[in-house]
Amino acid sequence: MAVTRTAAKTAARKGAKPANARQGVTLDTFVWEGTDKRGTKMKGEQPAKNANMLRAELRKQGINPTLVKTKSKPLFGSAGRKITPKEIAVFSRQIATMIKSGVPIVQALEIIGNGHKNPKMASMVNAIRTDIENGTSFAEALGQFPVQFDELTRNLVKVGEAAGVLETVLDTIATYKENIESLKGKIKKAMFYPAVVIAVAILVSAVLLIFVVPQFEQVFVGFGADLPAFTQLIVAASRFMVSYWWILLLIAVVAIFGFIFMYKRSLPLQHFVDRMLLKIPVLGVILHNSAIARFARTLATTFKAGVPLVEALESVAGATGNSVYEKATLRIRDDVSVGYQMNMAMKQVNLFPHMVIQMTAIGEEAGALDAMLFKVAEFYEEEVNNAVDALSSLIEPMVMIFIGILVGAMVIGMYLPIFKLAAVV
Structure with a gap:
């Protein structure tokens, strides 16, 4: 730490900013060619502040640089994907x-x-x-x-x-x-599957209404008879889709991006959506268990590292991945800061299962809170893993039934006039 203070004081005397005052220094990427001590040609690329500093660095490594130039940037977008x-x-x-x-x-x-x-x-x-x-x-x-x-x-x-x-x-x-990344992956898997099913169902319906139903409609015109009510409904929906599909697509895109925009900027909307997600059957249980697992593992990690409990709870709040649990954690922090035991504070928010509260109480009493919380995290991470596998097994037959009903209803609607004509003949 003494070296850091000396460096900062020296920079201040010279009128320069300390090194830690820099905001996100970006290094340029250079491509280079050169020869080693045996004369073997070498080449590569390396980030550096400038070409001269890179040449000096290469010479230190025993490489005589013959070419050092800035790496050309791609025509579209910045080089490299974002950091994940x-x-x-x-x-x-x-x-x-x-x-x-x-x-x-x-x-x-x-x-x-x-x-x-x-x-x-x-x-x-x-x-x-x-x-x-x-x-x-x-x-x-x-x-x-x-x-x-x-x-x-x-x-x-x-x-x-x-x-x-x-x-x-x-x-x-x-x-x-x-x-945590493993747990996030499981949650994404649990939420991604239903979303894909809904998207596929909508796409299949749109294709049938725009391309298939109009072909049947031309055949029905030659019948000269009234169509069944169900068939008329499908034909009307097809005409609407053919004429106004671009309006529906525009509304869908605006609605999705508008919701994402508002969700990122509105805390009340985030809290409402997170609260509703927790109430969804099966998926809600997975999200509950995930939030508890992240709460327990994050708190155990920070507390084990020596961070005081109140400060640890403040860091934990944003790591739960759900605004409902975030608010609950901040309330627990406030209660602990005025003298409440943590297990009593957890009980007051009415979110944590009895087992979690009791294990926290045992950990506090035995002076092994971090060890108990690690066990809670492992248990609920396993629960999430099992629930995601169960959800996948449950959704697969439901997907087949849902798409089968959707496509079957349209097929029946299209063939009803043919059945009716055959009965008259």
Whole structure:
């Protein structure tokens, strides 16, 4: 920490900003060619501040650079895909493993940054490395990228650095992120399947109404007889779809994007949607169990790292993945801060099952709250896993029945006039 303060004071005397005042330094990616000491030709690409610094870095590695130029950017869009939570989880595991093996943090970051396939991820890792080389702490360097590294991660790293157990904390963070990403994947799977079923049903209906039904209608015109009511209904729907399909498509697109836009910006709407989702049969149970698992694992991880319980609960609130549980967690934090036992505070919000409350009470009494919460997290993560598998098995026959009824109803509606004509003949 003394080095950091000295660097900051020196920068202040020179009238420059401290290294940690930078907001998201972006490194350019260069392609280079050169020869090693044996004269073997080599080439590659590497992020750097400028071409001269990259040449100096290559010479340190025993490579004589013959060409260094900025990598050309793609014609459309920025280079590289966005940084995903899964990539952050892998980064956490890589840095934890290297530091635990005795690799200095700067060298570990250099290895990860130079070997990453996503240019945006490589640029971010190299920017973090540069910050640390300039005297910034690891936690402060991560703070330059708050989207990728949330408050929970930064707080845990800060605690680990202060206590001198950074490698242990990083290993805990890596395990936590891997478990959370696995849980998120299961929830997405549970919600994605029904959405795909509904989309396929709508698409099949639209194709039948726009392309198939009009062909039958031309045949019905030659009958010269009144069509059955059910057939008239399908024909009317087909005419409407043929004439106004673009209006329906526009309304659907506007409604979807409008809802997403409002959902991201309206806390009352988020709370309402999250509360309704929890009430959906089967899916609601999965979301409940997922929120409890994330609550328990996040709290256990932060508390085990040495974060005080009240501060830990504040970090946990945003990690539950549901605004209903987020508000409940903040209420628990307020109750704990004025002297309530955590299990009593959990009981008051009326969201947590009796088993979770009792295990929390036992953990508090035995002084092993983190161990008990880890057990709760493992139990409910297994419950989510089993529920997702059960949901998939339940939905498959329902999909077949639903699409069968939909298509069968249209086929019957189209053949009713033919049956009626055959009866008259």
